[in-house]
Amino acid sequence: MAKTATKSMKKPAAKAAAKPVAKAAAKAKAAPKVTAKAAPKAKAKPAKKPGVKLSMLRPSVNNMTVRVFARAAGLDPAETDAWGHTRSPEFMARNPAHLTPMIEDKGLPRGVLWESCAIMQYLANKHGLEKFYPKAPAKRAMVDSAMFYLVGTLYPYVARATYPALGFPQYAGEVGHSDAHPEKKSEAQKAAMAAIAEPLEVFHSFFRDGKPFIGGNNPSIADIRLAATLEFLAVVDYALPSWAKEYMAALEKKLGKAYAEPAGDVRGYIAHVKSQARA
Numbered sequence: 001m002a003k004t005a006t007k008s009m010k011k012p013a014a015k016a017a018a019k020p021v022a023k024a025a026a027k028a029k030a031a032p033k034v035t036a037k038a039a040p041k042a043k044a045k046p047a048k049k050p051g052v053k054l055s056m057l058r059p060s061v062n063n064m065t066v067r068v069f070a071r072a073a074g075l076d077p078a079e080t081d082a083w084g085h086t087r088s089p090e091f092m093a094r095n096p097a098h099l100t101p102m103i104e105d106k107g108l109p110r111g112v113l114w115e116s117c118a119i120m121q122y123l124a125n126k127h128g129l130e131k132f133y134p135k136a137p138a139k140r141a142m143v144d145s146a147m148f149y150l151v152g153t154l155y156p157y158v159a160r161a162t163y164p165a166l167g168f169p170q171y172a173g174e175v176g177h178s179d180a181h182p183e184k185k186s187e188a189q190k191a192a193m194a195a196i197a198e199p200l201e202v203f204h205s206f207f208r209d210g211k212p213f214i215g216g217n218n219p220s221i222a223d224i225r226l227a228a229t230l231e232f233l234a235v236v237d238y239a240l241p242s243w244a245k246e247y248m249a250a251l252e253k254k255l256g257k258a259y260a261e262p263a264g265d266v267r268g269y270i271a272h273v274k275s276q277a278r279a
């Protein structure tokens with residue numbers, strides 16, 4: 001609709017609406033006390049937030065991130081398991097990056113959205129979920145910085161360190177993806193393991209800065225992204241510092257089933273690959 005048309009329609013509508021509201025207010029004033037007291041009882045339940053259509057892979061922490069967030073935010077996700085389908089012509093036609101998590105939403109210019117952090121930002125913006133993603137620019141910037149630092153710096157180390165044990169293909173260009181001698185691959189994996197400690201400490205000392213969570217007293221979307229990422233390290237028996245173990249436990253306690261359910265899928269997969277490796 002053209003801007004001018006929207007403008008010209010808004011004012012009369014607002015004026016027309018004002019009269020019945022004023023009348024109703026006057027009526028409410030004149031009403032006997034008993035009616036006024038009864039009113040709160042008839043209060044309607046808050047409208048349920050609409051569900052979100054999510055294509056996901058259960059063993060993935062990128063997916064776990066959005067699965068936890070959607071549950072914690074009460075968005076009631078309708079999940080489709082995309083295992084084995086991400087490169088199908090149907091999936092690729094909608095999402096040429098063939099990546100999950102992916103949501104579908106009519107309001108999006110191309111109908112779909114991938115990248116876990118972008119999905120959480122979009123849903124938090126759309127539903128006004130300031131609790132998870134603060135509106136104030138400076139606070140929001142810290143959450144964004146933590147998420148970009150995770151995706152750009154910490155996650156590549158975590159992937160190099162854990163993907164071989166998880167049986168996931170490494171990204172092209174990685175030693176683990178090449179024809180290099182297994183010894184070289186093992187060296188690269190160990191180097192990545194050793195590199196994790198530094199960015200991990202940055203989350204603790206800089207982003208948390210003495211607070212329970214990056215988001216303060218409540219977990220933000222950056223906290224969900226971080227805790228989910230750290231879940232993968234169990235597959236290589238990475239010795240997490242005690243603060244990280246306490247942080248993950250505190251986040252799970254705060255979010256309850258919303259965290260535990262998707263985490264269960266990741267943990268179940270890790271237990272499975274570890275048992276296979278032992279056999």
Ligand SMILES: N[C@@H](CCC(=O)N[C@@H](CS)C(=O)NCC(=O)O)C(=O)O
Pocket residue numbers: 057060061062063086087097098099100101114115116117151
């Ligand atoms: N940075 C992305 C990573 C997404 C990603 O790597 N997704 C993988 C699962 S962990 C995937 O869907 N792979 C399927 C494929 O490439 O066909 C995010 O945070 O969402």
